[in-house]
Amino acid sequence: MVLKIVQAAAVCILLLTGCSAAENAPQSGTAALPEAEAAQVPEAGSALEPESSAASSPSETADASANMPADFEPGMDIDWEAAQSELKEQGMAEVLHANLAALLKLDQKAFNSTFLDQAHAEPFQFYLSYYQYYFTGIGDVTYFDSGNINIVVMVDLWSEAGFEENSAMTYTFQKNKAGDYKIAVID
Structure with a gap:
C-alpha cells in the first residue's frame, strides 16, 4: 500500500513540475535503483496528438507544436531479436512490446x-495522453535479488x-501470482 502511495505521489510531483518520468530514469551506464523496473517495446501506432490541458491558451499549444521536429512521427525502431536474447525471462519481451x-x-x-x-x-x-513516442531501443537490463527486473527503453518524446x-x-x-512477469512500475 505504501508503495502505491509513493508511486502516485511521484507521478503527481512529475506532473506538477512539468518533468517527464523519462527524465528521471537511469541512463545507460548508470546504476539502477532496486525500485525502478523496465518494460517491453510496442509496434508503431498512429500519430495522434496528445490530449492534455497543459496549455492554457491556443497560442501556447501552437508554440509547443513549433518545437516538434517536422519529421517526428510516433513509432518504434527496436531490434526485437536482440531484445529477446537480452530479456532472458520468458514472456517479458512480449509484455514490453504489447505495452509500447x-x-x-x-489503447488503454x-x-x-x-x-x-x-x-x-x-x-x-x-x-496514454501526455506524450507521443518514438521508441529507439533497449538500454540496460538489471536483474535484482528480489526478483524484480528493470528494463530501460530508449525513446524520443513529444508533448x-x-x-x-x-x-x-x-x-x-515483477512476477504475478501465476508466475508470469508483468509491469509493476514505469519511471
Whole structure:
C-alpha cells in the first residue's frame, strides 16, 4: 500500500513540475535503483496528438507544436531479436512490446493488461495522453535479488511542453501470482 502511495505521489510531483518520468530514469551506464523496473517495446501506432490541458491558451499549444521536429512521427525502431536474447525471462519481451504498442495506439485496455493488475496500472494512465513516442531501443537490463527486473527503453518524446530527444523510460517487472512477469512500475 505504501508503495502505491509513493508511486502516485511521484507521478503527481512529475506532473506538477512539468518533468517527464523519462527524465528521471537511469541512463545507460548508470546504476539502477532496486525500485525502478523496465518494460517491453510496442509496434508503431498512429500519430495522434496528445490530449492534455497543459496549455492554457491556443497560442501556447501552437508554440509547443513549433518545437516538434517536422519529421517526428510516433513509432518504434527496436531490434526485437536482440531484445529477446537480452530479456532472458520468458514472456517479458512480449509484455514490453504489447505495452509500447498500446502507448503508440493509445489503447488503454491493452496498456492496462501489461501490468500486474489494475491498481499498478492506474498511476501511469497519463502516459496514454501526455506524450507521443518514438521508441529507439533497449538500454540496460538489471536483474535484482528480489526478483524484480528493470528494463530501460530508449525513446524520443513529444508533448505540449516540447520535444525530448534521447530520453529513457525504465520499466520494472515483477512476477504475478501465476508466475508470469508483468509491469509493476514505469519511471
